[in-house]
Amino acid sequence: MMVLGRYKCLFWVIIFAIxxxxxxxxxxxxxxxxxSLHQTFDKExxxxxxxxxxxxxxxxxxKADRAFKIGxxxxxxxxxxxAAKINPNSIYIQYRLKEIENRKSNLRNFFxxxxxxxxxxxxxxxxYLVIYFIASMLLILLVILIHRNQMDSVEKRxxxxxxxxxxxxxxFLFSTDNAxxxxxxxxxxxxxLFNRRILIDQMIDLSINLSGETKDKLRxxxxxxxxxxxxxxxxxxxxxxxxxKGFHELAFMDIVEANDQIIRCLQSKNDIIRMEAQLAMxxxxxGDSFGxxxxxxxxxxxxxQLTVYETIMFHNLPIPHFDRWLYSKNKTVVQFxxxxxxxxxxxxxxxxxxxxxxxDDNEIRNLTIRTIGNLKIKDALPHLxxxxxxxxxQNCLAIVQAIAKMPDEKILHFLTLVIDKEEDVQLxxxxxxxxxxxxxxxxxxxxxxxxxxxxxxxxxxxHVLDKRIA
Amino acid sequence: MKILIxxxxxxxxxxxxxxxxxxxxxxxxxHDGKQAIEMLNTQKGIDLLxxxxxMPLISGLELISHxxxxxxxxxxxxxxxxxxxxxxxxxxxxxxxDDYITKPFSPEELSLRIKRLLLKSRN
Numbered sequence: 209m210m211v212l213g214r215y216k217c218l219f220w221v222i223i224f225a226i227x228x229x230x231x232x233x234x235x236x237x238x239x240x241x242x243x244s245l246h247q248t249f250d251k252e253x254x255x256x257x258x259x260x261x262x263x264x265x266x267x268x269x270x271k272a273d274r275a276f277k278i279g280x281x282x283x284x285x286x287x288x289x290x291a292a293k294i295n296p297n298s299i300y301i302q303y304r305l306k307e308i309e310n311r312k313s314n315l316r317n318f319f320x321x322x323x324x325x326x327x328x329x330x331x332x333x334x335x336y337l338v339i340y341f342i343a344s345m346l347l348i349l350l351v352i353l354i355h356r357n358q359m360d361s362v363e364k365r366x367x368x369x370x371x372x373x374x375x376x377x378x379x380f381l382f383s384t385d386n387a388x389x390x391x392x393x394x395x396x397x398x399x400x401l402f403n404r405r406i407l408i409d410q411m412i413d414l415s416i417n418l419s420g421e422t423k424d425k426l427r428x429x430x431x432x433x434x435x436x437x438x439x440x441x442x443x444x445x446x447x448x449x450x451x452x453k454g455f456h457e458l459a460f461m462d463i464v465e466a467n468d469q470i471i472r473c474l475q476s477k478n479d480i481i482r483m484e485a486q487l488a489m490x491x492x493x494x495g496d497s498f499g500x501x502x503x504x505x506x507x508x509x510x511x512x513q514l515t516v517y518e519t520i521m522f523h524n525l526p527i528p529h530f531d532r533w534l535y536s537k538n539k540t541v542v543q544f545x546x547x548x549x550x551x552x553x554x555x556x557x558x559x560x561x562x563x564x565x566x567x568d569d570n571e572i573r574n575l576t577i578r579t580i581g582n583l584k585i586k587d588a589l590p591h592l593x594x595x596x597x598x599x600x601x602q603n604c605l606a607i608v609q610a611i612a613k614m615p616d617e618k619i620l621h622f623l624t625l626v627i628d629k630e631e632d633v634q635l636x637x638x639x640x641x642x643x644x645x646x647x648x649x650x651x652x653x654x655x656x657x658x659x660x661x662x663x664x665x666x667x668x669x670x671h672v673l674d675k676r677i678a
Numbered sequence: 679m680k681i682l683i684x685x686x687x688x689x690x691x692x693x694x695x696x697x698x699x700x701x702x703x704x705x706x707x708x709h710d711g712k713q714a715i716e717m718l719n720t721q722k723g724i725d726l727l728x729x730x731x732x733m734p735l736i737s738g739l740e741l742i743s744h745x746x747x748x749x750x751x752x753x754x755x756x757x758x759x760x761x762x763x764x765x766x767x768x769x770x771x772x773x774x775x776d777d778y779i780t781k782p783f784s785p786e787e788l789s790l791r792i793k794r795l796l797l798k799s800r801n
Contacts, residue, residue, distance in 0.1 A: 374689055378696045382785070413689045420784030422693075522761050 265294045272304070281308045366406055373397065373410045380429065381414075381422050390432045398433040408435055408457060415460045430461050440466045448478050455488035464492050474503050483512045490519050497525050501533050501541050508540035513547065531557035534564055542572055550579045558585050565591060574603050581610025589614065593622050601632070608635060612642035617649055627657065627665055636665055640672040679796060680704045682721070684714040684729040684741065685758065690781075694728065697785040698792070711736025715744055718751075726796060728788075730758045731766055739770055746774035754795040758783065 272287030285308045292301045376393055397403045415426055430436060442454025443466045451473070458466055470492070473485035486508075489500035497520070501508075520527070531554065533545035546564070549557045564576040565588070577595075580588045592607045599607065608626060611619055619642075626639035643650040651673065658669045681703045685691040688709075695705050706721060708714045712735040718724060727745060731738035738757060745751050757770050757778040767778050776795055779788050 374692050378692045381693070382696045382700050384700075410689065413687075414693065415782075417687065417690045417781045417783065418693065418785065419782040420786055422785050423782070518762070524761070 261294050265291060268294070269301075276304060276308070281311055284308060369403060369406045370410060373407050374414075377410060377414060377426075377429075381425055390429060394429070394433065398435065404433075404435065404438060407433075408438060411435070412457055412460050427461055436461065436463050436465070439463060443469050443473075448481050451481055452484045455484045459488040459491040462492065464494065467492055471500065471503050474500055475505060479509075482506060483515060486512060486516055487519050490516055490525065491523065495526070496528070498528050498530075498533070501536065501538075501544070504538055504541055508538065508544055513540075513544045516544075517548070517551070527552050529557065530554060531560040534560045539569060539572065542567075543575055546572070546575045546579050550582050553583060555583050555585060558583075558587065561585070562588065562591065565595060570600060570603065573599075574606050577603060577606040577610050581606070581613045584614040586614050586616060589616055589619055593619065596622075596626075601635075605635060605638060608638040608642055612638065612645050615642070615646040615650070617646060620646065620649070620653055624653065624657065627668070633668065636668050637672065640665075640669055644672050679725045680706065680721075680723050681726045681728055681792070682706045682708065682714060682717055682724045684708050684711065684727065684733065684738070686710060686730060686733045690730075690758075693785065694788075697789060698728075701789050701793075703792075710734050711738065711741040714741055718745065718749060725753060725799070726792060727753055727755045728758065728792070729755065731763070731770065732760075739766070739773060742770055742773045742775050752799070754799050756788075756792060756795065 268287050268291045272284050272291060275281075275284035275287060285305060288301050288304050288308070292298065292305070295301065376391070376397075380391055380394065394407070397407050411426060411430055415423060418426065436458075439454050439457035439461065440463070442450050443458065445451050445454065454466070455470060455473075457463075458470070467489070470485050470488050473481050474489070476482045476485065486500055486504075490497045493499050519525070527548075530545040530548040530552070533541050534557070536542050536545070542564070546561075548554075549561070558580075561576055561580060564572055565580075567573050567576070577592065580592070589611065592610060596604055596607050608623070611623065623639045623643050627636050627643075630636055630639070640654060643654055646653075654669050654673055658666055658673070679702075681698055683691060683694050683698070683705055685694060685707075686709050691707055691709070695707050698705050706717055706724070708717055710733045711729075714727070714729065715736065718727075727741075729738045729741055733741075736744075738759075742755055742757075745753065745755060754776045755774065757767065757775050759767055759770075759778055759780055761780050770778065777791050779791060
């Protein structure tokens with residue numbers, strides 16, 4: 209395309225050069241004074257000398273000649289025709305008009321016939337559009353430049369203020385002076401909205417890594433400067449990022465005044481608002497950190513569950529009895545409760561877990577079976593055995609795996625039946641492994657099965673008994 | 679007593695510096711492990727190293743390893759770490775760290791731990 213473009217340019221340059229040389233090469237016609245031509249023609253027509261037609265005629269003829277010379281043939285033609293009205297017998301004018309017609313019809317002239325005097329609508333529109341776009345571009349560039357400069361200067365100002373406030377805050381926090389007295393420097397900062405925002409950011413940054421008396425002192429300063437009003441206002445803001453910032457500030461400063469609004473945000477369509485509201489409520493729950501689960505109707509995603517769990521661990525929050533949420537209408541909340549019961553080893557939740565084994569939802573049953581297995585609740589073994597018959601394949605697998613985690617001789621017969629009756633290899637392997645986990649009794653049972661010569665599961669048992677694999 | 683504080687978070691660094699200065703220690707502050715190594719090589723008489731574990735360029739673990747294995751120094755080392763990084767803390771202890779404190783931390787508690795370690799190393 210580039211090469212083509214270059215050739216195109218070259219073509220136009222050549223055409224212009226030809227056109228220019230053509231104009232230059234016509235001195236005889238274009239530069240010859242009218243008088244000499246007149247004379248020439250007059251000499252030929254001595255019998256009828258051309259009369260003088262006055263100054264107006266000469267002026268029109270001059271204009272026509274000038275236009276002809278610079279290639280404005282349409283204009284030239286117009287003037288020659290005007291002149292011809294005054295002197296219809298002029299051979300010179302007729303010659304010029306004929307020449308104009310010739311040039312117009314000439315192929316080269318066809319390309320170079322620009323009528324700049326009366327541009328048509330298309331040329332006019334394009335010209336205006338080009339001017340408009342160039343002007344817009346310049347304007348936009350100017351706006352961007354001004355905006356960037358403004359941003360740079362604001363950022364520089366912020367950086368200076370940040371460093372200043374950091375020093376002020378650290379001085380205040382570690383000074384031995386009266387803690388309840390707010391220094392006038394900091395009070396002054398809090399009077400301006402711009403400065404207050406930077407001050408709040410610095411206080412939150414500091415509060416993240418501090419605890420104990422120092423954190424309390426920082427919190428008291430936050431209240432003394434009435435900065436909590438700004439944070440609460442942010443929670444009610446329509447912009448999501450401002451809202452989230454408000455949640456953070458309230459959570460870190462332990463301000464519960466806006467809890468109602470945060471609870472409302474738990475049902476937000478915006479995933480980020482919802483997750484941040486959950487995290488804020490975990491921190492601001494005060495004895496009931498997970499109370500927000502009662503209000504949660506939207507799905508509690510795995511990522512949100514993980515983030516909440518991380519928050520509990522990071523801030524060392526009190527752990528509630530999670531079986532409280534096993535009967536929640538929100539399936540994802542039930543799943544979260546099951547996971548937490550397993551992680552925090554809440555074995556006392558078994559009576560409620562038992563009912564989850566007969567839950568209508570397949571996934572909840574599966575998770576319950578796994579939780580029971582990981583918690584090694586042996587009381588559940590007879591129930592798991594009973595459920596096996598009517599369960600889905602995945603849940604059957606989960607049952608056998610759960611049984612394997614709590615080896616019990618009482619279940620040996622059931623597992624032997626699984627190996628014997630099931631046709632699925634995975635189930636057979638899991639059952640054999642469960643028997644193997646029972647120790648000597650299990651291994652003897654497997655050996656016995658291995659010796660029976662009318663079944664084809666020997667290879668599975670050999671695989672399980674292979675010590676290199678275990 | 680001279681303490682080298684190595685922490686990439688500027689706000690925490692300032693807070694630590696201020697607190698330890700208030701307690702009467704001389705402090706040197708650096709933002710990453712690389713600067714800390716340079717400082718340990720050039721500055722003499724550093725009595726204790728207080729370092730964050732997660733830092734740019736050279737991590738806290740690498741710094742501890744450098745102090746114990748390359749410099750063969752026995753200066754007390756206190757780590758600053760986050761909750762839930764038990765494995766990293768154990769690894770740091772294996773490398774030769776003396777104590778650790780988790781963020782968010784109480785400056786008062788940190789001060790006491792440092793005091794105790796310095797007393798122990800002097801004895």
